[in-house]
Structure formats: structure tokens, C-alpha cells
Amino acid sequence: MGEHEEKIEIMRKYLADMTAAGNYHVKGNIPIKKIDNALQTFAQGMDRTTMLGFLDTTVFGSGKNGYIFTDDKMYYVETMEKPKKLWYDDIKQLRILKSSKKDCNRELAIDFLDGSTFYIEGSFINKTPLKNFLNEMKNFEANKKAEKKKIENEKKNNFGAESAGRGIGAFRTVNNQFEEEKFHSRQGHGFAAERANNLFDKLTGHDAKIVGDDNAKNGADRVVDGVYIQSKYCATGNRCINECFENDGKGTFRYMTDGKPMKIEVPSDKYDEAVMAMEEKIKNGQVKGVSDPNEAKNIVKKGHFTYAQAKNIAKAGTVESLTYDAVNGTIIASSAFGVTAMITFATSMWNGEDFEDAIKIATYSEGEYQENSCLKIWQIQLQR
Numbered sequence: 401m402g403e404h405e406e407k408i409e410i411m412r413k414y415l416a417d418m419t420a421a422g423n424y425h426v427k428g429n430i431p432i433k434k435i436d437n438a439l440q441t442f443a444q445g446m447d448r449t450t451m452l453g454f455l456d457t458t459v460f461g462s463g464k465n466g467y468i469f470t471d472d473k474m475y476y477v478e479t480m481e482k483p484k485k486l487w488y489d490d491i492k493q494l495r496i497l498k499s500s501k502k503d504c505n506r507e508l509a510i511d512f513l514d515g516s517t518f519y520i521e522g523s524f525i526n527k528t529p530l531k532n533f534l535n536e537m538k539n540f541e542a543n544k545k546a547e548k549k550k551i552e553n554e555k556k557n558n559f560g561a562e563s564a565g566r567g568i569g570a571f572r573t574v575n576n577q578f579e580e581e582k583f584h585s586r587q588g589h590g591f592a593a594e595r596a597n598n599l600f601d602k603l604t605g606h607d608a609k610i611v612g613d614d615n616a617k618n619g620a621d622r623v624v625d626g627v628y629i630q631s632k633y634c635a636t637g638n639r640c641i642n643e644c645f646e647n648d649g650k651g652t653f654r655y656m657t658d659g660k661p662m663k664i665e666v667p668s669d670k671y672d673e674a675v676m677a678m679e680e681k682i683k684n685g686q687v688k689g690v691s692d693p694n695e696a697k698n699i700v701k702k703g704h705f706t707y708a709q710a711k712n713i714a715k716a717g718t719v720e721s722l723t724y725d726a727v728n729g730t731i732i733a734s735s736a737f738g739v740t741a742m743i744t745f746a747t748s749m750w751n752g753e754d755f756e757d758a759i760k761i762a763t764y765s766e767g768e769y770q771e772n773s774c775l776k777i778w779q780i781q782l783q784r
Contacts, residue, residue, distance in 0.1 A: 403544070404450070407471055410536050411452040415469075417529035420504035422457040422466060430454050434463025442483035443468050443475040457524040467525060472541070474534070478522040486510065486518070488537040489545070496527055503528050510534070593633040593703060593710035597665060598622050600704045618654045620662055629701065630655045631665045633710045637673025640666040641700075645686060653687040661687060661699045667707035675700045 401409075408427050415424050425431070434456060435448060441464045450470040457466040467476040477483040490512050497507040497519075503526040510518045520527065594610070601608035601624050612621035620628035632640040642649030644664055655662040666674040678696035681687055687699075 404471060407537070407540065408452050410533065410540065411469055414529045414533040414536075415453045415455065418467075418526050418533070419455055420502075420526050421524045422455060423461050424456070425454045427451050427453060431463070434461070437463040438466070438468055438475070441465070442477035443485075444483075446470065446475060455525060457522070469533070476520075476522075478520075478524075484518075488534060489541040490514070491534060491538045494531045494534055496531060590631065590633045590710070593667070593705055594621050594631040596710070597631065597704050598624075618656070620655070620657065621665075628657045628662045629665050630662050631703070633667050633703070633707060634670070635707060637666060637670035637675075638677045640664070640670055640674045641677035641681065645681065649681075651686070653681065656688065659689060661690060663701040664699055665701045665703045667705065667710065668702050669706040669708075671700065671702040 412426050415426055418424070425434070430451065430453075434454060435451070438454070439446060439448075446468065447470070450472070452469045452471065454463070454469075455467040456463050458464055465477050465479070467474060472489070473485050473487045475483070475485045492511045492513045495509040495511070497509050498505070500506050504523045506527040508520040508527040508531055510520065512518070520530070594612070598608050598610055606624050607626075608622060608624040610622050612619060621631045622629050630644065632643050634640045634643060641664070644655055645651050645653055653661060655664065664674070664678070675696045678687075678700050679693040682690050682693045682696060685691075690699075
């Protein structure tokens with residue numbers, strides 16, 4: 401029996417018990433139509449051949465929502481949430497929270513090796529058998545890795561390869577969906593804009609980081625030099641602002657930190673319209689603690705990219721058409737590269753290239769290749 405078949409048997413032990421609502425299928429009995437629907441909605445990029453089981457949580461069994469378990473990861477989407485996935489070998493430990501007679505109403509806390517924690521709360525799945533399954537898969541992966549490591553150590557020539565294999569950013573936590581697949585979802589341009597703006601800030605000397613992957617309600621997407629930012633890349637400036645308020649623009653402002661409004665980052669070509677829309681909200685008393693409409697320009701932040709550019713970044717094959725001229729003539733000061741090189745570098749990393757190969761691809765895209773100096777500059781900037 402091969403590894404894949406062993407994992408199917410592990411899946412078979414737990415999947416029926418996991419099911420609190422909906423239908424479940426072990427590999428060999430999964431309707432193709434359900435897999436097709438899942439690939440379109442929450443499991444983009446999944447290799448069908450690695451599937452172990454599918455817990456379909458939709459009312460009519462369409463397969464558009466639920467939990468898919470594969471050889472090395474779990475894809476899932478819960479009601480009113482973004483699609484997510486997690487790798488078994490990134491798990492450090494699992495804990496059941498909340499005492500409830502019904503297992504489906506409990507909460508599963510997943511602690512990752514990088515120090516982060518994620519929570520599964522959906523009522524369609526029983527948490528105890530899910531915990532047991534993930535534990536067994538985690539241990540399965542750990543045991544296989546230990547066996548491989550033992551073989552490699554016996555060869556006495558594996559140190560460099562083993563170190564390199566860990567790669568940059570070794571831990572792929574749940575929201576790596578952003579880097580690998582979410583650019584292709586319905587709101588992919590928004591995720592792409594968030595990543596691209598953050599990379600731009602890093603490369604221009606700012607202390608910038610993504611913080612929105614924890615899916616905290618009304619939390620910031622990123623922090624730049626200590627300033628909390630929520631990114632809204634919509635087709636109109638008015639829509640960008642409406643999404644920041646309850647009840648589709650009719651309620652109160654949602655994004656506050658320490659009693660003050662967060663910065664709202666909008667497409668550079670929608671900035672003026674967004675400021676005007678925010679002024680109206682302030683006049684209407686919808687922003688707590690702010691009464692002066694002139695404060696709108698301090699709340700709304702102009703992004704580094706236009707709405708069209710964000711859509712292009714999210715589409716494979718159109719990145720190279722971007723030039724530094726498209727960002728109001730701005731050139732990246734720290735490296736003198738244009739936006740073309742910067743975004744080519746970003747997408748290379750998102751697509752799994754290692755750091756040095758991504759640098760080479762980016763420098764070639766700009767028409768020059770200066771390996772040593774570029775490597776030093778980019779590495780210093782990205783590791784700040």
C-alpha cells in the first residue's frame with residue numbers, strides 16, 4: 401500500500417464522524433461535478449489526484465462549500481468567510497475550546513509552528529474527529545520526514561540541500577491562499593492590490609507588513625510605519641468607501657483602532673472620488689469622533705496602483721505590461737527599478753520561485769541584469 405492509499409484509510413476512519421451536516425465522500429466515491437464546483441469556489445489549484453475526502457456542507461449538495469482533505473492539506477470555506485487552506489505539516493498542536501454537548505458547536509484551535517493560531521468554528525463539522533484526523537495526518541507527515549531525513553543523513557551530503565529545501569518563509573499557514581490562489585478568485589484584484597502595495601512600501605524603505613490574514617473582524621489588512629491600513633480596491637471611489645460602513649454604506653464606519661479611523665487605501669485613480677464620498681459620510685455623522693469633512697483626506701489613502709493595474713496584477717500574463725509611468729511617474733527609489741520589475745519579482749515569489757531566481761527574472765524584465773547589487777538591495781529591503 402502506497403502513502404496515498406494509507407492516507408485514504410486514515411480519512412475513512414474519521415470522515416463520517418466529522419459530519420455534523422451535509423454529505424461526505426471518501427475518494428473513489430466523490431461526484432465529479434462536486435469537485436468541479438469546489439475548484440471554482442474554494443479549492444482553486446487543487447490537484448484532484450491528491451484528494452482523500454470531501455465533506456459537502458451545502459444544502460442541496462452542490463459542493464460549492466465544505467471541507468476537502470488532500471494528501472498534504474485541507475481546503476475549506478465556512479459561511480460568510482473567505483476560502484482557506486492549511487498544511488498538515490505546519491501544525492504544532494490542536495486544542496478543543498468551548499465546552500458544549502454538541503461537538504459541532506465547539507471550537508478547534510490550531511497552533512502553527514510559526515507561532516500563529518487559527519480557529520475553526522463552523523457548525524457543519526464535529527471538532528473532535530477533525531482534531532484526531534489532523535493530528536494523525538500531522539504525525540504521518542512528521543514520521544515520513546523523519547525517515548527521509550535519516551536516509552539523507554546517512555548519505556552525509558545533504559546539509560545544503562536540506563537547508564535550501566526549507567526555503568524562504570518556511571511556514572505556509574492558512575492564508576497562503578492569498579499567495580497561491582486567491583488572485584484568481586472573484587475579488588482577486590483586491591488581494592493582489594494589497595500585496596502589491598505592501599511590497600511597494602517595503603521596497604521604498606517603509607516598515608510594512610500584512611496583518612489581515614488572521615481574518616479579525618474589522619481588522620486592518622496591513623500596517624505601514626505603525627499606521628493601520630484597510631485596503632479597498634473597488635470599481636468606483638464611492639463603492640470603496642461604502643464597503644467601509646455598516647449596512648452597505650448606510651451605517652457607521654467599521655474600521656477603528658484606538659478610537660480613531662484606520663487609513664482606507666483606495667486605487668490611485670479613484671482617490672478623489674473616494675475622498676468626496678468620505679466627506680459626505682462625515683457630514684452625515686457616520687464616522688465616530690470625526691466631524692470635520694476636511695479630515696476625509698487624512699482617512700483616505702491613495703494606493704500606489706490604479707484599479708486597472710490591480711486587476712492586471714491578478715491576471716497571469718499581463719504583469720509585464722505595467723511600467724513605472726503608470727504609477728504617476730514614480731520610480732522605486734531604493735533600487736531604481738520600475739514597477740514592471742517589482743511586480744514581476746512579486747509574482748515570481750508568489751508562483752514559488754526561490755529568492756535569487758525571482759531577482760533574476762525581475763532584472764531581466766527591466767532590460768538590465770545586475771545580480772550582485774540587486775540581490776543585496778532587495779534582500780535588505782525585504783528583510784526589514
